[in-house]
Amino acid sequence: MLMRKRERYFALAVAAAGLLWSAAGRAVAQEDRIFWFSDYKEALQEAKKTQKPIFLEFRCEA
Amino acid sequence: MSQYVCVRLVKNDDSDIALFDRDWNNTLYFFIMNADEQIYMRYGGRDQVSDDTYLNLSSLEVALRQGLELHQKYLQGELKKTERPKPSHPRDYPLLVERTIGRGACVECHLIGDYINLHKERDGTLDKMKDLYRSPDIKTIGIHLDIPKGLVVKEALGAVQEAGMRPGDRIAALNGTPVWTFGDFQYYYDKVDRRAQQVQITVERDGKPIDLTVALPKLWWLTDIGWRQSSVDPRVYFESRPLTEAEKRELGLKADGFAGQVKSVDSLAKMLGTHQLQVGDIIYGVDGVEQDEIANTPELFIKLRKTAGQTVTLSVIRDGKRQQMQLNTLRMNFRK
Numbered sequence: 078m079l080m081r082k083r084e085r086y087f088a089l090a091v092a093a094a095g096l097l098w099s100a101a102g103r104a105v106a107q108e109d110r111i112f113w114f115s116d117y118k119e120a121l122q123e124a125k126k127t128q129k130p131i132f133l134e135f136r137c138e139a
Numbered sequence: 140m141s142q143y144v145c146v147r148l149v150k151n152d153d154s155d156i157a158l159f160d161r162d163w164n165n166t167l168y169f170f171i172m173n174a175d176e177q178i179y180m181r182y183g184g185r186d187q188v189s190d191d192t193y194l195n196l197s198s199l200e201v202a203l204r205q206g207l208e209l210h211q212k213y214l215q216g217e218l219k220k221t222e223r224p225k226p227s228h229p230r231d232y233p234l235l236v237e238r239t240i241g242r243g244a245c246v247e248c249h250l251i252g253d254y255i256n257l258h259k260e261r262d263g264t265l266d267k268m269k270d271l272y273r274s275p276d277i278k279t280i281g282i283h284l285d286i287p288k289g290l291v292v293k294e295a296l297g298a299v300q301e302a303g304m305r306p307g308d309r310i311a312a313l314n315g316t317p318v319w320t321f322g323d324f325q326y327y328y329d330k331v332d333r334r335a336q337q338v339q340i341t342v343e344r345d346g347k348p349i350d351l352t353v354a355l356p357k358l359w360w361l362t363d364i365g366w367r368q369s370s371v372d373p374r375v376y377f378e379s380r381p382l383t384e385a386e387k388r389e390l391g392l393k394a395d396g397f398a399g400q401v402k403s404v405d406s407l408a409k410m411l412g413t414h415q416l417q418v419g420d421i422i423y424g425v426d427g428v429e430q431d432e433i434a435n436t437p438e439l440f441i442k443l444r445k446t447a448g449q450t451v452t453l454s455v456i457r458d459g460k461r462q463q464m465q466l467n468t469l470r471m472n473f474r475k
Contacts, residue, residue: 082465087167087194111140113147117154120146124174130210132203133161134169135151135248 142207143171151246152239157227161322162274162329163252164367166190168322169199171206181322181358186276187363193321197287198323202320209319232258249368256371260446267443268333268360269374274325275360281355282310289320292342298359302351303340311348312341317465358435373468375438375446376405377416390421390456394431398423399436414466417457424454441468 103105117133124131148154158176161168165192168183169214182202212218229235229246239246252273259265262306271415277284281297282304284290290311295304310324311317314331318324329340340351364372379399382392392398401420408414410458416422423429425445434440437453445451447470455464 087191087196111145113145115146115147115149117146120144120469121176123188124144127144128174128214129142129144130179131172131174131208132140132145132206132382133159133172134145134147135154135161135168135170136149136166 140203140354143203145155151229151248151251153228153230154246155226155228156251157224160224163248163250163255163324166248167194168248171202171209173210173213175220177213177218177220179206180319181326182320183322184274186274186278187366193284193286193325195286198289198320201289205319234258234261237386239468252369253370255267256369260371265371266333267371271369271442272333272360272362272364274329274362275331276362277324277328279359279361280355284321286321288323290318298353298356299351301342301420302340302353303349304340304351304353305344308342308344308349310340311343314339315341331360358433361439368471370471371447372471373441373445373449374413374471375466375468376408376411376413377401377438378438379422379438381435381463382421390423392423393429396423396429397431397434397436397440398429399438410466411469413469414453415464416453416455416466419457421456422453423456426451427454429454441466445469 114123120131120133123129140281158178158468159170161181165183165185168181170178171180171182172178180202181201184193207327210216229251230240232254234257235250238254239250256265256270259270265271279297281299282292283294283296285293285316289291290306290309292295292306292308292310294306295308313324313327316327318327326340335355337352337354340353342349342351358375379401382390382400384394387394387396387398390398401416401418404416404418408416425437426441428440428444431440431444434443441451445468447468450465450467453464453466455462
């Protein structure tokens, strides 16, 4: 299904916001690239290793 | 977000749809969770008006910060573990496999919901009030959120106002289950028995929890489902308004019947040959039935009590004369 235009905007904005948000607040962190796993099991392993929580996005694309 | 392991899944083929259960008509949905597959919260949800009414970067930031706090509590053993639901996958539904994986096509989110319902229809376990009328609108009970702030109330009207909810309250729990986002609230609100007469909403006010008992109005779960394109929804291609008691009395109709006056006819009705109704017609019966404990209009009666694709006989009053008329409900077939 085609993601609607506004949802695509929101998804892109989420990715962009991730580059601008850090623990210290809204400081720009250009070296702080967000890597998006596409494999759930690999993401689980990474979360176990790093003790980080998981942010999981589901979306349906055309 | 750098404090999270971020994962984006665009394929549902091997997804555990029990663990990641949600209203499947959301095309964009997020889970904040941990490596033990404990879900802290859901972020997403929508209403019948728009797919992004409740999507907002500020509220997402609120959720992400809250997720980090919950995670720290979990690591310190301060959070109670919830039982993982029994796994379920798209491949467990033969009709879904036939329609998608079997043809090399994507298992799209809305198809999961649709085919689960089709299986329930086959098994005789479909509960249309719950399975068709998903995600009741919180505005029906008067909750208007300050959306950028997550679950902070902007305006409290109707039932929640009567229960004592006030602007500025932060909704913290529904029927005892903690909620952190609109997505959470909508998800658990969707689980409420459609015959329930009240719910308990806990709000935080001035740092203190307050339990509110909210009386649910009749048909609190009813929303416009036309945008869902559901196979188990008998399409009728007309809308009616319920007659008043005085109008029913004048026409000699049952006072507690579901008689309605047609207020609009979809142009598809003529094109598809589904019925010959006109605006102004009064429908007072369907297949000889004139009243129902739930339905307050003939089309709601058809949607709840008839199977998509079924032909029904309407009892109609047109220009003062009573007549019988056929209506062929349609079943949605292929949809991308």
